[in-house]
Amino acid sequence: MARLDVPTFEEASVQRQLESASSSSGKSSVAWETIEATSNVITTAIQLLSQLSVLITILRDQRDGFLLAAISFIQSLFQWSSVSKSVFQSLVWAATTKNEDYIRMQGYKHVVDNPKHRKEVVAGNLGEHLTRLFKGAAARVGDDAIDFGEVRRYHLFSDRLTFASILREPLRELPQIVFTLRAVQYPASIPLSLASLTLINQTARSFSATVFGLWGVSLSLAEQFANVRKLYEISTIPNRIVDGTKPFPENQQALRNGIALEFRNVSFKYPGTETYALRNVSFKIGAGHLCVIVGVNGSGKSTILKLISRLYDPTEGTILIDDQDIQTFKLADLRRAMTILFQDYTHFPLSIKENIALGNPDIPYDEDKVREAARLGGAEDFIEKLPEGFDTYLERPVRDYYSPLPEGTATLFGRQVDYSRLRGIGKMRKADTSFLSGGQMQRLAVARTFMRSLVSETGSSVGLLLFDEPSASLDPTAEHDLFERLRALRDNKTMIFSSHRFGNLTRHADHILYMDDSKVREKGTHEELLSQNGEYARIWALQAQAFL
Numbered sequence: 001m002a003r004l005d006v007p008t009f010e011e012a013s014v015q016r017q018l019e020s021a022s023s024s025s026g027k028s029s030v031a032w033e034t035i036e037a038t039s040n041v042i043t044t045a046i047q048l049l050s051q052l053s054v055l056i057t058i059l060r061d062q063r064d065g066f067l068l069a070a071i072s073f074i075q076s077l078f079q080w081s082s083v084s085k086s087v088f089q090s091l092v093w094a095a096t097t098k099n100e101d102y103i104r105m106q107g108y109k110h111v112v113d114n115p116k117h118r119k120e121v122v123a124g125n126l127g128e129h130l131t132r133l134f135k136g137a138a139a140r141v142g143d144d145a146i147d148f149g150e151v152r153r154y155h156l157f158s159d160r161l162t163f164a165s166i167l168r169e170p171l172r173e174l175p176q177i178v179f180t181l182r183a184v185q186y187p188a189s190i191p192l193s194l195a196s197l198t199l200i201n202q203t204a205r206s207f208s209a210t211v212f213g214l215w216g217v218s219l220s221l222a223e224q225f226a227n228v229r230k231l232y233e234i235s236t237i238p239n240r241i242v243d244g245t246k247p248f249p250e251n252q253q254a255l256r257n258g259i260a261l262e263f264r265n266v267s268f269k270y271p272g273t274e275t276y277a278l279r280n281v282s283f284k285i286g287a288g289h290l291c292v293i294v295g296v297n298g299s300g301k302s303t304i305l306k307l308i309s310r311l312y313d314p315t316e317g318t319i320l321i322d323d324q325d326i327q328t329f330k331l332a333d334l335r336r337a338m339t340i341l342f343q344d345y346t347h348f349p350l351s352i353k354e355n356i357a358l359g360n361p362d363i364p365y366d367e368d369k370v371r372e373a374a375r376l377g378g379a380e381d382f383i384e385k386l387p388e389g390f391d392t393y394l395e396r397p398v399r400d401y402y403s404p405l406p407e408g409t410a411t412l413f414g415r416q417v418d419y420s421r422l423r424g425i426g427k428m429r430k431a432d433t434s435f436l437s438g439g440q441m442q443r444l445a446v447a448r449t450f451m452r453s454l455v456s457e458t459g460s461s462v463g464l465l466l467f468d469e470p471s472a473s474l475d476p477t478a479e480h481d482l483f484e485r486l487r488a489l490r491d492n493k494t495m496i497f498s499s500h501r502f503g504n505l506t507r508h509a510d511h512i513l514y515m516d517d518s519k520v521r522e523k524g525t526h527e528e529l530l531s532q533n534g535e536y537a538r539i540w541a542l543q544a545q546a547f548l
Ligand SMILES: Nc1ncnc2c1ncn2[C@@H]1O[C@H](COP(=O)(O)OP(=O)(O)OP(=O)(O)O)[C@@H](O)[C@H]1O
Pocket: 270, 271, 273, 276, 277, 295, 296, 297, 298, 299, 300, 301, 302, 303, 304, 343, 498
């Protein structure tokens, strides 16, 4: 695979070839599976030959011998044909869904169960909201609100429950019945030793098989019950971040003037690590101020923002919001009062309009507000150019299912054939199927942030805006426009940026924190830091030099 170039690798027929060359179960190699299959064929052939020779020897002298053989053969034929008739056993099959509610339902589920969305689900107060949306969609879908695997099992079962399948059991016993009746009728014709041998042999074999079967079944049943217990226990797993009790804000007017923030000797280690991501950090940001955090990679800028939104709690020290310990406030209230745009933001596998609307779970869906947020984020123009506009799915949450497809199949149900199963088997990352550019994705993420911070009805539900590198992928004009819009719209709200770029933003900032090695090394306004002539001044000069 490694030597294939991009167009070759993306070619549907090549993907098909790669898929058939990789193991179907993912548990063993193709070579091993082939050896297994070959040895199965040889074993079966040997079995067949020996059974045939035994049959001929026994049945040759047996009255009704060939009748018995014919009955046995016909009943096996019955069994075989009823299995192969099932739709999923046929050569080519494909399954898709067009049910909008089903697709959304699966989308909500993926947002919740995919760890990459967790930060946004928590910081955006989306947990309960998504559960509500999921339940609503599932109720509309009704009995079919189950995964494809279950639908498939249901069909397999109902397909097999036919007249033939009902007849199968009595048919299986038929040869024995005929044999026994004949034995009663003509006792002398049966060599006693052969009859008792077969009887003992068969009984012993089926008895031991049943005992082993029962052992296996009861083990898996115990395991299954344990899983059901675990499922219920999930609802009682305690959260590490303990909820506070005080409502926030104490009065709505306070939010309108922005939130004041203070870090007092805060140190922090990420869970499971031994190194400090922040060490003894202290600073104060007044209500309504603009703060920019700058510094080298890995110095702790993003960590500060994550602690403010209580994704984590400090290992040591205290964070104060409006002069009170942040941990005393109700989490849902706190998160409603701030928005955060993460550096590694993600988009949900839902339509563009739902992605933006999820920026504010507290207001009912409103098309006009979604559009306004998109405009403010600089995303409206490119969204409108998409064939399905705001209804475009960034990623389809429901995959199509199909058997190996005929040679040359590149599209199915109007979509490219998805070869992600192959990638899954190879433990490869899912291909990035996004059709948007990095900058367009970022504009969309900004639009989602605007949804809560600037479009809400009261206009005052948010008092603190946190942005982690919001312009990293934007072109210079887009970056300039974004900062202009943010400055104009921010009103009196407190705003904190993390950024690598020194320029417009830092020059307008009320506070700049320069970070290095998990510590705040320099703090002050742009002018103050320049006159200190420290690291900030050195990097500023370095960036400015490029334009001289
Ligand atoms: N989830 C995590 N688990 C463990 N360590 C982490 C985690 N996130 C960050 N770190 C570590 O914490 C330190 C600070 O990271 P942080 O993301 O705050 O840096 P940053 O200043 O925002 O960097 P950048 O400029 O590259 O975005 C780094 O050493 C990083 O390796």
